[in-house]
Amino acid sequence: MIQSTGASSPVSPGRARCMMTSNMCGCREGRYGCTAVSTERCSVSTGLRSWMQPKQEGEFLIRHARVAPPAKKCAFVLTRDGRPVKVQRTIFSECFYTMAMDELWKATGDPRYQREAVEMMDQIIYWVRVNPTGLGQPQLSGAPKVDSMAVPMMLLNLVDQLGQDDNKMSRKYAELGEWCSQQILKHLQRDGQLVLENVSKDGTEIPGCLGRQQNPGHALEAGWFLLRYAIRQRNPELKTHIIEKFMVQPFHSGWDNENGGIFYFQDADKFCPTQLEWDMKLWWPHSEAMIAFLMGYSETKDPNLLNLFCQVAEYTFERFPDMKHGEWYGYLNREGKVALSFKGGPFKGCFHVPRCLYMCEELLKALLVAS
């Protein structure tokens, strides 16, 4: 019996492609493109420039990411020469494609990239809000009707991305942004005591472990997406609400008081989660938590949030970076020891770490300037 086979490949330290299988991850490549262009544009990380070639990467994506153009479904994994290896029946590869195209448009000014971004964005909205059949997921009569927090989170992040420095896009997706924020807020359950990953379509708790599932790092990531939304909306009540419910609460629920670090999964009733990796400490919840608390502190100057940022940062920088070869490990066991020694794999690409370092550096610089 095989329970699961996460089939992709470790990569050499500091390299973003899976050299050992000759494959690359389309979804991750999207994030990669976005982060690469973003860092390039803002000139914060000149060390990265030598091996990042955003325009070539963008052209590669345009040529190869879609599995059967003109249809818009994108591959999750591609071979190095651009043939699709794996397609997911979700919207996420397409979202990262959109993100990469929009960043590329902002970096180069080439309108073709913006057209690509907007066309894909509108297709994603159609899948999410009108008709999901194009995603290829069969509709089964016993499958629970569930709203996962990942979908509106991802879309809210895209609304932010496309609307940044672009009033026209900001107006185009204003209603969508409001819808996304309401959809995410639906996941705050049990009289506002906790964030659940999956709720019913009408925003109630669903039975079973799927309904009880918590993912503290995900709640924190949703937290800073929502906080940016509240900032754009100039809504101080929403800001306060989000910091409390999507940052402070999930952190206190998810922090391992015995060993430090943020648990990957939890069960709202303290049963054992069904994910084998539930008690592991992953790099990305810690990256997202640092962004969330630093952004929260920048907005409120509440010293408690700065302390939480420091608590996460201390654990993170002590445990995750490989001080000898560079880059971060991705997966620690419950006790905080490295459990998987590769730096890039099926899900750990060049996305969360540079986004975290870049955003935290920007936030800290602004705080220094203001002080």
Next chain:
Amino acid sequence: MIQSTGASSPVSPGRARCMMTSNMCGCREGRYGCTAVSTERCSVSTGLRSWMQPKQEGEFLIRHARVAPPAKKCAFVLTRDGRPVKVQRTIFSECFYTMAMDELWKATGDPRYQREAVEMMDQIIYWVRVNPTGLGQPQLSGAPKVDSMAVPMMLLNLVDQLGQDDNKMSRKYAELGEWCSQQILKHLQRDGQLVLENVSKDGTEIPGCLGRQQNPGHALEAGWFLLRYAIRQRNPELKTHIIEKFMVQPFHSGWDNENGGIFYFQDADKFCPTQLEWDMKLWWPHSEAMIAFLMGYSETKDPNLLNLFCQVAEYTFERFPDMKHGEWYGYLNREGKVALSFKGGPFKGCFHVPRCLYMCEELLKALLVAS
């Protein structure tokens, strides 16, 4: 970001259905049916009889397991009232359905059950050897052309099941049995030094971590399937070869000399596997190892194999059973501590434990009688 969501439910100790989501696992239910009927037939476990009702379970499967009859694809998970929740794009749910139907035929003598078993078996053979498109897996140009050991293993187990006490079926599937054994033997690679889970269609090693993947418990399970085949074939050279290559070697490669127990995944070149759970100790590799070594000892009287059985049994019975509430835990961490406290979940059903206990009891009884 969510890396994975194994969505199903813990169950109460000693109960085989997922009470908390009202769902049950079709694939597991097939195994369950098979084990239930098997134990019923052989009257080894009267304690189980009170809650196992094989005929009702069989009728439930006939009515509900297939997603869109007369097509033969079966659900992997059903609701308690029989609606499909999840369908896998593999042959395994259908294999367990076949196994359950065949056992039910042998227990009841009702020819309808045998007809069901044989019709499904022939469909599975068509998917595997002629045309897999009915399984619903899209053919992607970059996807590696890979043979997984799980497929011929499962089929060889079915050949054994259907042919047992049935000369007609034994003859019908004789060629298939030979084909399966050859397919499994293809996975012995690197000059016979190790068993790889995935090889190319023509039996060579494939590049990347997918090609380097080892699963010692799976090799041991394949080992005793092959050993039974060699016994039926009265082939002593094959017996010796299998015991060495599919039992002793994978065990010595997979045993954790520091903490005890069999690792879940390994990499043939000692790189870090990409599966987050690679260093966990799961109940089923230990169950399968006990069967393998006891069967090997029964055949050869080699005391080394008895010692290996004892080594695995000692670890297993010390760590996995819940001495207070009964049943076995399924998932220990690297150090052998319980990592997930439920007794039944998305993949741990009522299959490996009773099969192991029943088969080991039968083997030990026969050894006692013979001595």
